[in-house]
Amino acid sequence: MTKQNEDTRVKIPTILHLTRLGYKYLSLKQATWCTDTNIFPDIFKESIERINPGMDSGDVERCLDDLKLSLDNEDLGRAFYEKLTSRSGIKLIDFDDFSNNSLHVVTELTYKNGDEEFRPDIILLINGMPLVFIEVKNQTIKTVL
Numbered sequence: 774m775t776k777q778n779e780d781t782r783v784k785i786p787t788i789l790h791l792t793r794l795g796y797k798y799l800s801l802k803q804a805t806w807c808t809d810t811n812i813f814p815d816i817f818k819e820s821i822e823r824i825n826p827g828m829d830s831g832d833v834e835r836c837l838d839d840l841k842l843s844l845d846n847e848d849l850g851r852a853f854y855e856k857l858t859s860r861s862g863i864k865l866i867d868f869d870d871f872s873n874n875s876l877h878v879v880t881e882l883t884y885k886n887g888d889e890e891f892r893p894d895i896i897l898l899i900n901g902m903p904l905v906f907i908e909v910k911n912q913t914i915k916t917v918l
């Protein structure tokens with residue numbers, strides 16, 4: 774199946790469904806993100822201030838810096854996961870009222886790790902953090918990655 778056919782028959786309908794679920798489509802042409810972490814700092818900062826009332830911009834900036842450091846750990850994401858799911862301290866996701874979170878969908882965002890890179894078809898952002906990667910394939914393709 775051609776790329777265009779895969780896009781029109783699988784990827785675009787998936788994105789439309791996600792927008793119906795409350796995700797906002799975000800064009801990479803109009804967005805700013807950190808190429809080291811692929812975190813979208815403007816969305817992150819606005820979201821963290823909203824779900825953590827009383828935090829000032831300096832605290833939010835330190836939170837972002839701390840999060841970036843946890844992503845640099847060689848612990849396969851354990852430190853990041855602990856920060857993400859922590860119920861005490863600064864909330865990165867509002868699990869109590871999920872409608873407080875900012876939900877976005879982007880496409881074809883390149884991830885780099887040394888000399889290697891990959892580009893998932895669809896990426897879901899929660900509060901500016903890329904947390905879900907989706908590879909769409911046509912059902913007629915017999916071999917998967």
